[in-house]
Amino acid sequence: MTSFYYGTPEPLHWEDEILFIHYLKDRVGKTIHSYEHYLIDEALLTPVNLDCFNCHLVHGQNCCEGGQPYSMEGTNLEEFRKHAFAILERHTSTDRIRLARQKGLFEKSAATNFYPSIRAHEGDCLFLIKDNGQHVCAIHRYALENKLDPGRIKPFSCSLFPLELIEYDGKILVTALTPETDSFSRWGDFYLDRYSCVNHKNRPSTAADSHFAKEGYTPAWEWSKGLLRSYWGEETVQEMEKVLYSKLPH
Ligand code: SF4
Structure with missing residues (x-):
């Protein structure tokens, strides 16, 4: 099982x-x-x-930095795909948009357990942006601006922390x-x-x-x-x- x-x-x-x-x-x-x-x-x-x-201020790094999110599935993945390029265009830079257009939004590597995960950009998640010294999720920001539920668009695991859900039997x-x-x-x-x-x-x-x-x-x-x-x-x-x-x- x-x-x-x-x-x-x-x-x-x-x-x-x-x-x-x-x-x-x-x-x-x-x-x-x-x-x-x-x-x-x-x-x-x-x-x-x-x-x-305040995480970055206290620990010098927050949990999104230097990593990529878990892979997505189901309606979460569908919603993300629907908005991904609009988010990149609204909140990120031309180099990120070009990277996603040329190589795709996702990549598989040892770091992602070989499951398709949001691509990394300069060592961080493609959607991690800096604003006034704070590290912010562009997906979350876009969702709030557009009165959408961030939990439906961001990778489910990013919103889940510190809970854990495991399906079994x-x-x-x-x-x-x-x-x-x-x-x-x-x-x-x-x-x-x-x-x-x-x-x-x-x-x-x-x-x-x-x-x-x-x-x-x-x-x-x-x-x-x-x-x-x-x-x-x-x-x-x-x-x-x-x-x-x-x-x-x-
Ligand atoms: S999708 Fe957002 S919350 Fe998840 S790792 Fe990327 S920046 Fe962080």
Whole structure:
């Protein structure tokens, strides 16, 4: 039986799949609860602070820099294709437009697990732009300007972080990046070891008080449930939330 990272065509590597199945076996019925075909993990309550605009200032690099997104599929891919060149023309430079026209929007390489991913430009994702010292996703900016849902156009995985969704045996595990899920998650331990958003211990002592402030950490679920609502509908997400919060000690 093969497991997939939801929102991409990518299966888990067999070693990751073994760790994933062990994780499920240890927790289903204890800290992982069922609703329809969803498996809702209490790990979704892990505190997170996606203070993305201050990430570059605190860490010298944000998570989009030096990388490419996961591959897309389904309606996400269709929506992206529909708008991609309009985004490049509106928010990027002629060299990027020329590159995409000549070589295509996507490329496959060892860095993309040989799945088609948005092409890199000077080492970063083709759609990562700089504006007043901030690193910004051109797709996200374009979506907001045009009153479109960014989660429908940007690669699903880019909007998903810090959640993790894995399809397996007709079910979907809905969890978050934690020290226990990093061994099989698409995110690995790169973020846990490096970024303050998912690990407050990574916050440098020199960081300004307002950057990744302690009071800004709220459950991972709260940051990404809007994305799930956009794909699975309001009612499903509400029911999942009821299951999740009803398991908290009163
Ligand atoms: S698509 Fe946007 S969010 Fe995703 S890696 Fe590129 S710049 Fe970052």
